[in-house]
Amino acid sequence: MQDLSKTYNPKEVEEKWLKIWLSQKLFKSEINSDKESFSIAIPPPNVTGNLHMGHAFGNTIQDVLIRYHKMNGKNVLWQGGTDHAGIATQVLVERDISKNEKKRKEDLGREEFLKRVWAWKEKHGNEIINQMKKLGCAMDYDRLVFTMDENYTKAIRKVFVELYKKGLIYRGKRIVNWCPKCLTSLSDLEVESESVKGKLYHILYPFDIKDISKGGITVATTRPETMFGDVAVAVNPDDVRYKKIVGGKVTLPLLNKSIPVISDEIIKMDFGTGAVKTTPAHDANDNEIFERHTELKECPVIMDLKAKVQDNDNLGIPKEIVGLDRFKARELTLQKLEEGGFLKKIEEYDQAQEKHDRCGTVIEPYLSDQWYVKMEPLAKPAISVAEGRDPQLRFVPDRYQDHYLNWLRNIKDWCISRQLWWGHQIPVWYCKEQNHPTASEQTPTECSVCKSKSLIQDPDVLDTWFSSALWPFVTLGWPDASYFNTFYPTSVLATAREIINLWVSRMVFMGLEFTGDVPFKEVLIHPVIQTPDGKRMSKSKGNAIDPLEMIDKYGADANRFWYFSLGVTGNQDVRFPGRKDKDGKWESDVLEQNRRFANKLWNAVRFVLQNLDEEKKYEADLKKINSDKLTIADRWILHKYTQLLINIEKYFKQYDFSELARDVYHFIWDDFCDWYIEISKQQLINPELKEQTQKILFNIVYGITKTLHPIMPFITEEIWNSLLERRDFPWKALLDNPYPKPESSFINEEINQTFSYIIDVTRSIRNLRQTAGIPWSNEIKVKLFTKNVKAKKILDELISYVEYLTKSKVSVHGDFEPIKPSTGTLVNDTRILIPISGLVDIDNMLSSLNKRRSQFEKEIESQKLKLNNPNFINNAAQDKINEVKSRVGELENQIKVIDEQIGLLR
Ligand SMILES: [Zn+2]
Numbered sequence: 013m014q015d016l017s018k019t020y021n022p023k024e025v026e027e028k029w030l031k032i033w034l035s036q037k038l039f040k041s042e043i044n045s046d047k048e049s050f051s052i053a054i055p056p057p058n059v060t061g062n063l064h065m066g067h068a069f070g071n072t073i074q075d076v077l078i079r080y081h082k083m084n085g086k087n088v089l090w091q092g093g094t095d096h097a098g099i100a101t102q103v104l105v106e107r108d109i110s111k112n113e114k115k116r117k118e119d120l121g122r123e124e125f126l127k128r129v130w131a132w133k134e135k136h137g138n139e140i141i142n143q144m145k146k147l148g149c150a151m152d153y154d155r156l157v158f159t160m161d162e163n164y165t166k167a168i169r170k171v172f173v174e175l176y177k178k179g180l181i182y183r184g185k186r187i188v189n190w191c192p193k194c195l196t197s198l199s200d201l202e203v204e205s206e207s208v209k210g211k212l213y214h215i216l217y218p219f220d221i222k223d224i225s226k227g228g229i230t231v232a233t234t235r236p237e238t239m240f241g242d243v244a245v246a247v248n249p250d251d252v253r254y255k256k257i258v259g260g261k262v263t264l265p266l267l268n269k270s271i272p273v274i275s276d277e278i279i280k281m282d283f284g285t286g287a288v289k290t291t292p293a294h295d296a297n298d299n300e301i302f303e304r305h306t307e308l309k310e311c312p313v314i315m316d317l318k319a320k321v322q323d324n325d326n327l328g329i330p331k332e333i334v335g336l337d338r339f340k341a342r343e344l345t346l347q348k349l350e351e352g353g354f355l356k357k358i359e360e361y362d363q364a365q366e367k368h369d370r371c372g373t374v375i376e377p378y379l380s381d382q383w384y385v386k387m388e389p390l391a392k393p394a395i396s397v398a399e400g401r402d403p404q405l406r407f408v409p410d411r412y413q414d415h416y417l418n419w420l421r422n423i424k425d426w427c428i429s430r431q432l433w434w435g436h437q438i439p440v441w442y443c444k445e446q447n448h449p450t451a452s453e454q455t456p457t458e459c460s461v462c463k464s465k466s467l468i469q470d471p472d473v474l475d476t477w478f479s480s481a482l483w484p485f486v487t488l489g490w491p492d493a494s495y496f497n498t499f500y501p502t503s504v505l506a507t508a509r510e511i512i513n514l515w516v517s518r519m520v521f522m523g524l525e526f527t528g529d530v531p532f533k534e535v536l537i538h539p540v541i542q543t544p545d546g547k548r549m550s551k552s553k554g555n556a557i558d559p560l561e562m563i564d565k566y567g568a569d570a571n572r573f574w575y576f577s578l579g580v581t582g583n584q585d586v587r588f589p590g591r592k593d594k595d596g597k598w599e600s601d602v603l604e605q606n607r608r609f610a611n612k613l614w615n616a617v618r619f620v621l622q623n624l625d626e627e628k629k630y631e632a633d634l635k636k637i638n639s640d641k642l643t644i645a646d647r648w649i650l651h652k653y654t655q656l657l658i659n660i661e662k663y664f665k666q667y668d669f670s671e672l673a674r675d676v677y678h679f680i681w682d683d684f685c686d687w688y689i690e691i692s693k694q695q696l697i698n699p700e701l702k703e704q705t706q707k708i709l710f711n712i713v714y715g716i717t718k719t720l721h722p723i724m725p726f727i728t729e730e731i732w733n734s735l736l737e738r739r740d741f742p743w744k745a746l747l748d749n750p751y752p753k754p755e756s757s758f759i760n761e762e763i764n765q766t767f768s769y770i771i772d773v774t775r776s777i778r779n780l781r782q783t784a785g786i787p788w789s790n791e792i793k794v795k796l797f798t799k800n801v802k803a804k805k806i807l808d809e810l811i812s813y814v815e816y817l818t819k820s821k822v823s824v825h826g827d828f829e830p831i832k833p834s835t836g837t838l839v840n841d842t843r844i845l846i847p848i849s850g851l852v853d854i855d856n857m858l859s860s861l862n863k864r865r866s867q868f869e870k871e872i873e874s875q876k877l878k879l880n881n882p883n884f885i886n887n888a889a890q891d892k893i894n895e896v897k898s899r900v901g902e903l904e905n906q907i908k909v910i911d912e913q914i915g916l917l918r
């Protein structure tokens with residue numbers, strides 16, 4: 013017989029089973045199955061990444077679902093993989109090369125640089141996958157996908173070309189968010205807006221530059237250095253101040269150039285002076301004005317990609333300013349305006365400054381050729397599948413439905429080109445002669461328009477989110493049918509709220525466009541885990557808690573149990589329940605408690621194994637237990653176990669993981685370990701009950717091991733292995749066994765109530781013993797008084813449980829007769845008295861009761877002072893007031909109890 017070791021050693025057990033699971037390819041999916049499919053595509057972590065708490069949380073939830081559904085007979089696939097993470101990876105490798113070789117990527121050239129990135133990926137790209145294994149993730153490791161795999165690239169080209177041919181991808185000159193540091197355009201979602209104290213400059217654009225006393229228009233701007241690119245001054249058509257001037261001309265100071273005054277509805281009359289300069293190449297709104305006003309012809313670009321002023325169009329920009337960085341140029345421009353008398357006023361101004369979320373550089377709007385996805389036609393179906401009360405695509409919690417819909421309803425076209433090297437290069441080629449674009453899945457040999465043979469591929473790459481948007485179907489081999497037909501649409505997506513717009517919505521419209529179906533039916537949005545003081549965890553700030561460190565300390569299962577219990581239906585954010593110890597390492601009471609929970613289960617199983625007959629094989633089938641012989645305790649635990657299974661089924665359907673975790677925990681710790689196992693000790697020494705009790709113990713342990721497996725896979729597999737020794741059955745991983753089904757004939761509400769009453773009485777006697785300080789070595793006498801016929805009957809029948817569990821002799825009576833000195837309490841309508849003469853020091857007990865009484869009285873007094881204080885009553889929230897009132901009531905009750913106690917003592 014193989015016994016379990018004395019204490020549970022997570023590290024040893026986890027390593028052992030992980031190895032076995034992986035070598036047996038336990039998580040491998042199959043396509044030739046007549047079972048119903050259940051699949052999840054993992055939110056692919058960045059290939060540069062390390063497992064953080066967000067990943068560990070999301071992956072635990074996905075893993076529990078995969079394991080649960082597999083045990084419930086589904087054909088499952090957990091599709092894993094990594095994202096090439098364009099800018100993040102490129103920056104990382106660039107930094108490496110700069111540090112080690114003192115070179116820039118331009119020194120190496122595109123081809124060589126990309127070789128280096130691939131080499132980096134080969135070396136480090138699997139780290140995060142290995143970290144997921146430590147968590148126990150039941151992913152199909154033979155099917156991992158990288159978003160730059162050959163098949164992925166093929167699919168991307170197919171999607172791009174098809175959208176292009178439908179007119180849903182177009183090239184446009186647009187103002188983009190440009191990062192002058194990273195030298196790339198950014199989507200709106202990569203831009204962070206921050207409120208800063210800035211300045212608003214009032215600049216006079218005179219009618220006549222030679223005589224500015226004749227007046228002009230004063231414009232207000234926060235970026236005076238862009239004035240060299242101005243093509244007009246714009247006012248609102250309803251603005252009476254400027255009505256007469258619209259259509260006229262003013263002079264652009266410093267350049268001495270004449271520009272028109274135009275009117276446009278977009279101009280806000282209450283901003284600055286109501287007149288603004290129009291700089292179409294350097295401002296998104298101005299560019300829209302430019303598009304509307306066909307009378308405006310030129311659109312000068314006066315700043316280069318690094319946000320330095322350049323005079324490519326020979327506008328006559330003062331040469332001291334040319335070549336300066338934008339902020340330096342601003343200073344000098346202002347100085348020159350001031351000298352010329354054009355700077356009329358400088359105002360303090362609260363402005364929203366936009367920065368690149370990754371590097372913190374202030375965004376410079378930049379006019380450039382970019383590729384766009386036309387969003388309106390794609391957004392429409394993605395909206396309709398998620399609308400209404402019973403949508404095809406459901407969010408859990410459902411508050412995220414609006415979040416998703418609002419974004420899609422107000423969506424702008426999506427700029428998908430990025431000026432990076434690492435990524436999917438845009439599959440468009442231009443002929444050298446006339447720049448005709450040719451979009452093609454294969455590298456074309458000639459221009460589609462002029463047949464020229466000299467072609468150059470567009471140097472830009474696609475936004476990383478463009479490839480992630482195709483993740484749920486491309487990972488399944490699309491357009492190839494086998495896996496796709498079996499597992500698409502996937503069943504559930506579990507992710508964090510911050511990428512609902514960036515990722516979830518894009519997967520939906522791409523999925524609908526290319527497969528005609530939603531990519532997943534349900535979206536679980538799990539909370540974000542914050543630091544204990546409610547801050548965002550960030551590696552760079554040094555306040556991130558490493559999930560692997562916690563796994564190392566408390567075991568993977570204890571961590572998984574915590575993540576799972578956080579669930580998806582509660583708060584938006586969860587604080588890590590821990591602190592730093594004196595060595596600066598993280599520790600957590602909650603994880604410690606979960607570690608103890610694992611141990612508790614471990615010890616319970618050890619107890620059961622030790623109390624089974626050595627040579628006997630036990631059958632795992634509750635139905636075969638002769639129900640005539642069952643004791644009340646047997647019936648009660650079978651009821652509780654069945655109820656647990658029913659609840660679990662319900663909670664999985666509702667994704668109510670925190671309730672589920674609570675129920676499992678309570679059943680194992682309280683019902684089974686603390687009550688049934690204790691009672692079984694008495695049943696096991698009774699020859700008539702022994703065999704029956706052994707069978708029940710074995711079956712419950714067998715059942716909860718399976719029940720708990722999806723949440724705590726390692727410890728349960730180890731226990732399972734030991735249980736199989738006692739069963740006539742060959743080894744098969746727990747995951748390949750069916751999940752327990754509730755046997756509804758065991759539901760017995762009456763037994764449950766009866767036994768709950770016995771538990772309450774027992775618990776009360778134990779508490780009385782403890783507060784009175786009666787040592788467990790003393791057997792005590794207990795008197796119970798009740799006039800309730802039903803209660804009396806239960807007590808008469810079951811008194812032996814109470815006696816055994818409280819080490820006492822109990823007598824049951826009808827009419828109450830006080831006994832002095834004694835200690836007592838009330839359970840429902842049953843009075844409990846323990847005569848204590850000779851057992852405890854009465855004076856001591858009296859004085860401690862009196863002490864507590866006066867403490868309570870003092871507190872009542874101070875709480876009542878609050879209630880009599882008009883300030884408090886008028887200003888405090890009603891909740892707070894009610895809280896104080898109920899505290900007073902509670903204390904008054906406690907005093908009543910103490911008075912009764914005192915009455916019983918003398
Ligand atoms: Zn940047």
Ligand SMILES: [Zn+2]
Nearest residue numbers: 443448459462
């Ligand atoms: Zn051509």
